[in-house]
Amino acid sequence: MMAISVQNIADRFNAVVVGDPTRLIHAVAPFDQAGPRDLAFAVDASWIKQLKTAGAGAVMVPETLDISFLESMEATFIVCEHPKQFFFKMLSWFYPEKRPLSGCSSLAVTGQNFNCGKDPVISSHVFIGDDVTLGHRVWIMPGVFIGDGVCIGDDTVIKPNVTIMERSCIGKNVLIHSGTVIGSDGFGFTTDGQGHEKIVHAGFVQIDDNVEIGACNTIDRGTMGRTWVGQGVKTDNQVHIAHNVTIGPHTLLVAQTGIAGSSTLGRNVIIAGKAGVSGHLNVGDGAIVGPGAGVTRDVPPGEIVSGMPEMPHKNWLKVGRILPRLPEMRKLLLSLERKIKAIEKRIETE
Amino acid sequence: MMAISVQNIADRFNAVVVGDPTRLIHAVAPFDQAGPRDLAFAVDASWIKQLKTAGAGAVMVPETLDISFLESMEATFIVCEHPKQFFFKMLSWFYPEKRPLSGCSSLAVTGQNFNCGKDPVISSHVFIGDDVTLGHRVWIMPGVFIGDGVCIGDDTVIKPNVTIMERSCIGKNVLIHSGTVIGSDGFGFTTDGQGHEKIVHAGFVQIDDNVEIGACNTIDRGTMGRTWVGQGVKTDNQVHIAHNVTIGPHTLLVAQTGIAGSSTLGRNVIIAGKAGVSGHLNVGDGAIVGPGAGVTRDVPPGEIVSGMPEMPHKNWLKVGRILPRLPEMRKLLLSLERKIKAIEKRIETE
C-alpha cells in the first residue's frame, strides 16, 4: 500500500494545510466512513457541520471556510479551491491504472495493411480486420472485434468484448466499455406488401476525442453518411443511438436512454435515464430531458422538459402531483355536475 | 472507386432515362447533399419541388411525374417504378459486402459431429459445440459462441460476439447483429418462503428464415417448447423477447422494446421504440403499439394503441395534449366548486 503525506497532497493542488502536515494518508474514503489513515472531502453543508467529529486522517475542504474555525478543531484539513475534483484526482493516484506491457498477443489476429502506432497493447482473442489504423498507445483488451478500415486515435482504450464494425472512426483518448457495439446496421428497410427488404447501410460511426461510451451501448452506423458522437460526450450503460444521429460536444446520455434515427442533440445536453428522443428531432444546446421522458417535438436550447409526452419540467412537476388525485378530481367533477343540474332544475321551477 | 453509367443503372430497373444516359455515377448520396458524380432519389413532394436545382449526377424519380416537366430541366433523371427501393438496391452495388475466403480459422474450435455445408466462413475465436449443423455459405464472425445441437440455415450471417445457446434453431438468410444473446434461460423460478429456486429451461429458440436481429438483443429459450421468431421479422437494437413468446411473420420490434413471457404477436405488427408488452397477451395482426407504450391487455388486429396503460392512439393524442393542462383544469375545478357553493348559499338564503 502506498502512503503520501498531507503536505505532499496539498502541494499538488496549491492547497493550505491546517493541522498536521506530516500525517500519512494510505487510502481514500467517503467522509462518513473515513478512518485516521484515509483522505476524505467535505463540500456539502451537512458534512461541513460534522467536521468536528470527522474521523478522517485529512479532509479536503473549500477555501470559503473560515481558517480560524478549522484551526479550532483537532482534525487535519487541506483547504483548497475544488475539494471534490481534487479528491477524485487523488483517487487515480491511489488506484493507478495497471497497463500491460506493449505488444500483440499471439492469440490475436491482425489483417492486411495494419497501420499501428507506438506502444500498442493488443490482447488475446482480439480480431483486427484489414486496413485498420491505430494511433499511439492504443489499448485493445481481450475479445474485441475491429472491422475493416477502422481508425482509432492515440491513447484510446477499448475494454473487453467490444465490437467495432467496419469503417468506424474513433478519436483520441476515447474509452469504450465492455459489450458495446459500434457501427451495427441501422434499423432501415423498404417495405412492399409482402415484407421488409434490407437497406444496405453504407455510412459509418464517427466518435470524436475524449468520449466515454458505457457498457452495452449500441451505436448504429449512418444509412448514408455518419452517426456522429461529438467530443467529450459521455454515455452511461445500455444507451442506444440510432443511425445518422448527431450528439453535440460534452452532452451526457444517462443509462438506458434511446435516441431515434436522424435526431440531433446540441452541446452540453443532458438526457436523463430511460428517456427517449423520437426521430428527426432537434434538442438544443444545454437542454435537459428528465428521467423516463418521451420527447416527441424539438426542444429549444436551455429548456428543461419531462414527462410523456414531454412538457416544461416545472409543469410536469405539478402534473405529477395531480395525477394521483385524478380519481378524486373526477368524483368532484361528477358531484358538481349533479349539483348544477339540481340548481338548474330549481331555477327552472322557480 | 467503381463507376456506372446512368443508362446502365436504368437498364437494371426497366427505367427510362431523361437527360444524359452516358453520365458516369461514382457514389450515392441524399438528395440535398448529392454532387455531379452522385446518384440520388426524390419521392417526397419537398424534394420534387427542388428538382430544378438538384446537384446530383442523376436523380431517380417516380413514373407519376410528367416527362415533359422533367425534360424542361437540365438534370438527368431515371424515371422508374419504385425510386426509393431501387436507389437502396444501388447502395448495395456501390457498397458490396466483403466476404472473406471460405474456411475455418485455426483459432476457432469446433465440436464433435459437426455438420457443415459448403463454403462456410468460420472466423477466429469462434466456438462451436457438439452436434451443430450449418447450412451452405454460413458466415460466423469472430468471437461467436454456438452451443450444442444448434442448427443454422443457408446464407445466414452471425456478426461478432454473438452468443447462441444450445439447441437454438436458426433459419436461412438470417442476420444477427453483434452482442446479441439467443437462447438464454427465461426468468422463471419457483418461490418458497425462503428464496427462489431455478426452473430448468428445457425449451429452445426458433428463428425462421429472413429474420434480422439487431445488436444486443436478448431472446430467451422456452421454459418448455419454443420461443418463436417468425419469418421476415426485424428487430432493432436492445430488444428483449422473453421465454415462450411468439412473434408473427414480418413484425417489427423497434429499439429497446420488451415482450414479456408467453405473449403472442401476430403478423405485420409494429412495436415502436421503448414500448413494452406484458406477459400472456395477444397482439393481433397488423396492430401498432406506439413509442413508450405499456400494453397490459390484448390488442385486437389492426388497432393502434399508445400510452401507459395503452389506449386507442387517437385517444392518447388527445390525452397527451390535456396532460400538461391538468394543473389549470384542477384550478378551474376548484373555482367552480367555490362558485357552486356560493350559488347554493345564495339560493338557500333567498
Add this chain to the structure above:
Amino acid sequence: MMAISVQNIADRFNAVVVGDPTRLIHAVAPFDQAGPRDLAFAVDASWIKQLKTAGAGAVMVPETLDISFLESMEATFIVCEHPKQFFFKMLSWFYPEKRPLSGCSSLAVTGQNFNCGKDPVISSHVFIGDDVTLGHRVWIMPGVFIGDGVCIGDDTVIKPNVTIMERSCIGKNVLIHSGTVIGSDGFGFTTDGQGHEKIVHAGFVQIDDNVEIGACNTIDRGTMGRTWVGQGVKTDNQVHIAHNVTIGPHTLLVAQTGIAGSSTLGRNVIIAGKAGVSGHLNVGDGAIVGPGAGVTRDVPPGEIVSGMPEMPHKNWLKVGRILPRLPEMRKLLLSLERKIKAIEKRIETE
C-alpha cells in the same frame, strides 16, 4: 431418450400414485399439450377441471384434491405436496446439464498467481488476469474476460461472452448469463465549465451466493466501496445496476429495469419490467414496483407502487382507468363552467 416409471417419480417426492404406477414417462410437457408418454402438472382450477380429459401419461396434482375423485378417472396421478415445484425438478432430470470435462483450453489465457480450485472448466477464448481466485468446479464458458484480482466461489457458472472487470467478487453457486458486464466504471464525472472529467472508479462489485444474473446486464463498480448484489437475487435480461447500489437478498429485478446510483433495495423486493428507480433512494423489504414505473421517492417496506411518478398501486389502477377519459372530463368541466356562468348571470339579473 430416458424413461422413468410413475412410481419411481412418486418415490422421489414422497408422493402417492393413483392409477398405473408402472407406466413409463419419457418427457415433460404443459398440461394442455401432454401426450401419453409425458408428465404434466395441474394446480390451477382451470386445469383441475379438465383432469378427466387429460391426455398426459401422468399428472402431478396437489394433496388437497380428493383421492376418490381422482380414482374415478382413468388417468394416472401423482398426488404430492408441491406439484409445480416437483414437476420443475423433474425437468432437470429429463434435461441434465451437459458439463464438459474439467481442464483449461489451450486457447485460454491465464495470468500470474492464478489460484484455481478442483475440477474447473476453463473453455477456449477465455482470458483470466493476474491474482484471480476460482473456487471448486467453477465453469467458465468461451469468450469470457476475467480481470485482475477477481474472486469466484465454488460451483459458479459463467456463460459465454461475459465480462467481469478487475476486483469483482462473485459468490458460490452463481450463474451469470451471456453478454453481461460486471464491474464497468460508474457514470461519474466532475464537471467544470468546459467539460466532464472522469472520476476514477476505485470500488468493486460484490455478488453473493446463489445469485442469477440475466443476459446483457450491466453492473457498475462502486466509485469507492462496493456495488452489492445480495444472496439469492435474480435479475432478468438487460438490467442496469449503477455504482454503489445495494440489492437486498432474494430481490427480483425483471427485464430492462434500471437502478440509479447509490440506491438501496431491501430483501424480497420485486421491480417489474422496465421500471426505474432514481438515485439515492431506499426501497423497503418486500416492496413491489409495478411495470414501467418511475420511482422518485423512498418506498416503505411492503408497499406496492406503480406509475410515473410512482403512487400506491391501487391508486394507479384507478388513475389508469381515468386517463383515457381525460378528454371527456375536460369537456364536461368546460361545459359546467359555461353553465355556472349562465346561472350566475341569471341570478345577477333577477
